[in-house]
Amino acid sequence: MFTRFITIYNPWVEQKKQKECVRSMGFGSLLKMKIIDIQLKLGFYILQKFDSERMVIDVEGKKLKVTAESVHDMLGIPTGGTILTELDQWPKDDTSYDEWKQEFK
Structure with a gap:
């Protein structure tokens, strides 16, 4: 059970999914930038x-x-x-x- 928990919440897997999402939106070139x-x-x-x-x-x-x-x-x-x-428009009272x-x- 513990192994499965780690697999589901593995930060590397989440980061990979996030990068795939960024690429799918057309912003993949931003991932190549070396600026931290x-x-x-x-x-x-x-x-x-x-x-x-x-x-x-x-x-x-x-x-x-x-x-x-x-x-x-x-x-x-x-x-x-x-x-x-x-x-x-941004609300003026914000x-x-x-x-x-x-x-x-």
Whole structure:
């Protein structure tokens, strides 16, 4: 019985299933990335510099246009699928974003 329990909850098996799921959604190229983590401050800095209306990252006056193609070229993320502008808007009274931002101050 104990052996069966270990087989069912084997982390390697779960990780393999997760990777298969990621591949099936078209994000397999992300699994090939050698980056282990991104510093939180760097990620937050990029988010601060991102203008979602113009779809650009503005760093010291230099603008990097963010397109489906540029994201696909850099990360291998598939193009097409869900149209982000058709998703529900974040509720204005939700404080989660503000609480998250406080972690970086």
